[in-house]
Amino acid sequence: MNGARVEFRGLRRRFGSTVALDGLDLTVEPGELLALLGPSGCGKTTALRCLAGFEQPDEGEILVDGADITRVPANRRDAGMVFQSYSLFPNLNARDNVGFGLRVRKVPAAKRHARAQELLELVGLPSVGDRYPHQLSGGQQQRVALARALALEPRVLLLDEPLSALDAKVRVTLREEIRRLQLSLGITTIFVTHDQEEALSMADRVAVLRAGRLEQVADPATLYDRPATPFVAEFVGAMNHLPGVLSGDRVTVLGQTLPVEGQPPASAEADVLVRPEAVLVTPDAEGGGIVMVSSFRGSTTRLRIRLGDGTEVLADVPGHDSARFAPGTAVRVGLVERPVLVSARTETGATPAVPEPDVV
Amino acid sequence: MPLLAFVVIVFGVPMLVLLGGTFTKEGTFSTANLTESLQGAYLTALIGSVKISALVAVLGGVLGTILAQAVVTSRFRALREAVLTASGVLANFGGVPLAFAWIATLGNSGVVTTTLGLGEHGWSLYNFWGLTLVYLYFSIPLQVLTVVPALDGLRPQWREAAQNNGASTWQFWRYVGVPVLTPALLGGVVLLFGGAFAAYATAQAMVGSTVPLVTLKIADALSGNVLIGHENVALALSLDMIVIAGLVMAVYLPLQRRSARWLR
Amino acid sequence: MASLTPQVTTQVSPGTAPRRGGRPRRPRVWRGVVLVLAAVYFLVPLIASFVFTVKVPDGGFSLDAYGQIFAAEGFGTSLLLSLGLGIATIVLVLLLTLPAAVAVRLGAPRLRPVLEVVCTLPLVVPPITFVAGISMVLRWGPDYLASTPFYQTIISLQNPDFPVVLVLAYVVLALPFVYRSLDAGLGAIDVRTLSEAARNLGASWPHVLLRVIIPNMRSAMASASFLTLALVLGEFTIARLLSFQTFPVWIYTISGSQAQVSVAVSVFSLLITWLLLLALSSAGARQRSGS
Numbered sequence: 001m002n003g004a005r006v007e008f009r010g011l012r013r014r015f016g017s018t019v020a021l022d023g024l025d026l027t028v029e030p031g032e033l034l035a036l037l038g039p040s041g042c043g044k045t046t047a048l049r050c051l052a053g054f055e056q057p058d059e060g061e062i063l064v065d066g067a068d069i070t071r072v073p074a075n076r077r078d079a080g081m082v083f084q085s086y087s088l089f090p091n092l093n094a095r096d097n098v099g100f101g102l103r104v105r106k107v108p109a110a111k112r113h114a115r116a117q118e119l120l121e122l123v124g125l126p127s128v129g130d131r132y133p134h135q136l137s138g139g140q141q142q143r144v145a146l147a148r149a150l151a152l153e154p155r156v157l158l159l160d161e162p163l164s165a166l167d168a169k170v171r172v173t174l175r176e177e178i179r180r181l182q183l184s185l186g187i188t189t190i191f192v193t194h195d196q197e198e199a200l201s202m203a204d205r206v207a208v209l210r211a212g213r214l215e216q217v218a219d220p221a222t223l224y225d226r227p228a229t230p231f232v233a234e235f236v237g238a239m240n241h242l243p244g245v246l247s248g249d250r251v252t253v254l255g256q257t258l259p260v261e262g263q264p265p266a267s268a269e270a271d272v273l274v275r276p277e278a279v280l281v282t283p284d285a286e287g288g289g290i291v292m293v294s295s296f297r298g299s300t301t302r303l304r305i306r307l308g309d310g311t312e313v314l315a316d317v318p319g320h321d322s323a324r325f326a327p328g329t330a331v332r333v334g335l336v337e338r339p340v341l342v343s344a345r346t347e348t349g350a351t352p353a354v355p356e357p358d359v360v
Numbered sequence: 361m362p363l364l365a366f367v368v369i370v371f372g373v374p375m376l377v378l379l380g381g382t383f384t385k386e387g388t389f390s391t392a393n394l395t396e397s398l399q400g401a402y403l404t405a406l407i408g409s410v411k412i413s414a415l416v417a418v419l420g421g422v423l424g425t426i427l428a429q430a431v432v433t434s435r436f437r438a439l440r441e442a443v444l445t446a447s448g449v450l451a452n453f454g455g456v457p458l459a460f461a462w463i464a465t466l467g468n469s470g471v472v473t474t475t476l477g478l479g480e481h482g483w484s485l486y487n488f489w490g491l492t493l494v495y496l497y498f499s500i501p502l503q504v505l506t507v508v509p510a511l512d513g514l515r516p517q518w519r520e521a522a523q524n525n526g527a528s529t530w531q532f533w534r535y536v537g538v539p540v541l542t543p544a545l546l547g548g549v550v551l552l553f554g555g556a557f558a559a560y561a562t563a564q565a566m567v568g569s570t571v572p573l574v575t576l577k578i579a580d581a582l583s584g585n586v587l588i589g590h591e592n593v594a595l596a597l598s599l600d601m602i603v604i605a606g607l608v609m610a611v612y613l614p615l616q617r618r619s620a621r622w623l624r
Numbered sequence: 625m626a627s628l629t630p631q632v633t634t635q636v637s638p639g640t641a642p643r644r645g646g647r648p649r650r651p652r653v654w655r656g657v658v659l660v661l662a663a664v665y666f667l668v669p670l671i672a673s674f675v676f677t678v679k680v681p682d683g684g685f686s687l688d689a690y691g692q693i694f695a696a697e698g699f700g701t702s703l704l705l706s707l708g709l710g711i712a713t714i715v716l717v718l719l720l721t722l723p724a725a726v727a728v729r730l731g732a733p734r735l736r737p738v739l740e741v742v743c744t745l746p747l748v749v750p751p752i753t754f755v756a757g758i759s760m761v762l763r764w765g766p767d768y769l770a771s772t773p774f775y776q777t778i779i780s781l782q783n784p785d786f787p788v789v790l791v792l793a794y795v796v797l798a799l800p801f802v803y804r805s806l807d808a809g810l811g812a813i814d815v816r817t818l819s820e821a822a823r824n825l826g827a828s829w830p831h832v833l834l835r836v837i838i839p840n841m842r843s844a845m846a847s848a849s850f851l852t853l854a855l856v857l858g859e860f861t862i863a864r865l866l867s868f869q870t871f872p873v874w875i876y877t878i879s880g881s882q883a884q885v886s887v888a889v890s891v892f893s894l895l896i897t898w899l900l901l902l903a904l905s906s907a908g909a910r911q912r913s914g915s
Contacts (some may be wrong), residue, residue, distance in 0.1 A: 076526070080525075087516060087517035091536065098529070101525030145521075148525065149524070363739075370796055374758045375754075377762065428660040431659075457875070463887070464673040465669040554748075606748050609744070
């Protein structure tokens with residue numbers, strides 16, 4: 001099977017007073033895995049359901065390989081879907097669940113069973129064919145659901161937060177497996193998630209949605225290193241907002257002067273956005289900073305540091321250094337020398353998506 | 361446990377006596393009572409009971425399911441709450457008051473009968489069909505109560521997953537919807553059968569003995585309206601009833617278990 | 625001032641985007657028809673009963689029938705008898721069932737199927753066959769036990785002023801409903817954790833039962849009690865065949881002579897039952913929203 005190109009053009013959808021999609025434009029390249037990432041209510045699931053045919057957009061169109069499928073009924077679309085949970089038919093065993101689409105197409109039983117077995121083997125469950133959904137674990141159920149979605153050899157695979165109901169450990173294994181399968185089948189895949197780690201680790205490209213609009217679509221590294229907007233910067237990974245003073249294309253922050261990434265805002269006073277791992281910490285009795293909280297995370301330790309002027313900074317240091325930065329340690333804080341993203345001071349306060357419990 | 365002891369004495373002893381009495385005639389072991397209970401007027405009553413119960417169960421099952429589906433697919437939450445509460449009340453509305461309410465409505469001098477002049481068209485409430493109409497009054501709500509949770513348990517994902525696999529609406533209902541609902545629907549029908557089968561008060565207050573029903577026969581026999589030496593026929597009839605009700609319940613329990621597993 | 629944002633930001637929007645209802649709605653005529661027919665079928669008898677009771681032969685309106693209820697002979701005694709039976713039944717059935725249900729959850733889960741079967745049996749056995757058995761026991765008992773103390777017991781069971789035998793029978797009839805309601809209540813509060821926590825804090829078993837479990841079971845016990853009361857107030861079969869004048873039997877008896885009054889009493893007793901059940905369901909709803 002080969003992947004199709006999927007295009008969303010000016011998609012709009014509102015539910016009563018809620019606007020779920022507000023003019024979404026997005027192209028998914030053949031064979032790629034695109035993650036739709038965003039907070040709940042941002043419209044990512046609605047976009048997926050429009051593509052599957054369970055929702056009709058109020059405006060705009062959806063193209064698959066150049067053909068407009070906006071008005072095609074859901075049962076004639078060439079897209080397999082895996083739902084969040086509990087989507088297996090409870091009255092059918094795993095084999096018949098996988099073979100359901102073939103049964104609908106009147107494929108003879110023998111052929112259907114052979115094909116279902118093949119698919120169950122593909123998802124790593126060769127021996128569960130006779131079991132019913134209630135006899136399967138959550139992870140197994142989702143694997144069977146994946147096999148069912150692939151049974152009709154669709155050219156687009158839709159995954160609607162398929163891992164969100166699973167345990168952390170199963171989640172990681174299954175997402176690696178989905179990725180492996182997707183690469184070997186070369187099927188165009190759209191993966192909806194609110195988990196940034198999931199999106200960054202699996203996808204070829206990540207599209208960040210906010211209030212029904214596309215904020216940025218880029219490969220994971222670019223998204224993380226060069227977020228196009230402050231919203232993306234804060235939604236993906238943790239971010240420090242540090243007060244800085246602009247002069248031309250450079251900004252002075254924490255006593256250092258760094259080049260500005262992208263277009264600087266007009267005002268001189270601005271927030272400088274810095275990732276915790278770009279903050280350098282060294283023990284220094286005269287450094288002016290004090291470690292308030294230290295939380296060990298294995299490979300890294302995240303420190304919350306209070307500076308002399310009351311500013312708080314998050315910093316990541318290697319995990320084995322955690323002993324050197326016990327709470328109460330006096331430290332010096334510096335920033336890695338490289339271009340930084342700057343946003344106007346007012347904008348962060350107006351960003352509704354980000355709770356700001358730590359404003360000092 | 362005291363509970364078990366209590367049940368054994370209060371429930372077990374009468375049942376044993378019932379069993380013993382059934383097989384005793386003039387002091388010796390005999391199956392004559394049982395044979396007699398399956399003959400003549402008694403057999404007619406037994407068949408009458410089964411017939412009306414089956415009819416009520418099937419009609420109530422179908423009508424109750426339709427009503428439940430109408431309520432479940434409705435957008436108005438208040439309507440749903442109102443129907444469910446009313447069903448809870450009406451399903452418990454049996455016995456003498458129910459009979460009198462219907463007599464006042466459609467009896468010979470009932471309000472609706474006299475207003476519409478139904479009497480002149482040969483209408484009578486006191487027959488098989490009248491009794492069916494009245495039994496449905498508590499059976500339909502009971503079916504609504506049994507089926508609504510099952511209809512609620514039909515997840516929208518199943519319909520969507522079916523569509524996604526290319527199934528039409530009809531194919532969804534045929535391969536998934538109906539099979540998933542069947543245990544709950546049948547379970548409800550079985551309950552209705554049991555309820556109608558055991559009903560006595562309504563029938564006694566309404567039709568007396570014009571419709572042959574096994575409960576009425578047993579009551580008659582117990583009140584001494586039988587020939588000397590035939591008292592134990594009532595016990596044999598009771599045993600017949602228990603066997604039928606037991607068979608019906610034996611169908612119900614596995615169905616209910618399966619439904620609960622599917623629709624959890 | 626600077627601000628720091630936590631790693632995973634979640635938006636708390638005033639309700640996530642609704643997912644259903646994408647397609648244009650088909651007109652649902654059938655639903656309206658079904659609902660109207662149902663309303664007619666279920667409401668007409670209620671309205672007609674009321675009209676029947678207030679109708680005067682010359683076409684006027686009168687509430688006399690309701691006034692006559694209280695004057696009718698036997699009204700007070702039979703109603704009091706039924707209420708008394710109801711209360712006795714509730715006390716006895718709760719005393720028997722609650723410890724059993726708790727014990728099955730905590731100590732002896734293996735006995736659970738046994739208890740479930742025991743509590744389902746009364747559903748299988750129609751009341752009329754149950755009463756057939758009882759009446760045989762009562763009839764034969766005196767013959768076999770005449771010389772033993774049990775004779776006195778059998779006689780006192782049938783005291784017409786307060787027939788204990790009815791209480792015993794009603795306990796059996798109520799058992800399935802009470803057990804289910806209590807079992808559901810116990811399931812909702814996680815008795816095991818609660819009682820372990822209480823034991824851990826030094827409470828004795830009776831203390832656990834009285835001070836921890838019962839207070840948390842209040843709504844389940846209330847609903848079990850209401851159901852039992854409704855059952856006893858409406859029970860006709862057993863009382864009639866054992867010849868006791870309970871409330872439903874009394875209604876039936878007067879129907880021969882005073883049709884209008886008997887329908888009035890029916891409407892009246894219906895209202896009582898409904899108020900009980902409505903109180904029950906709204907209490908249940910409050911409990912759900914409260915927890």
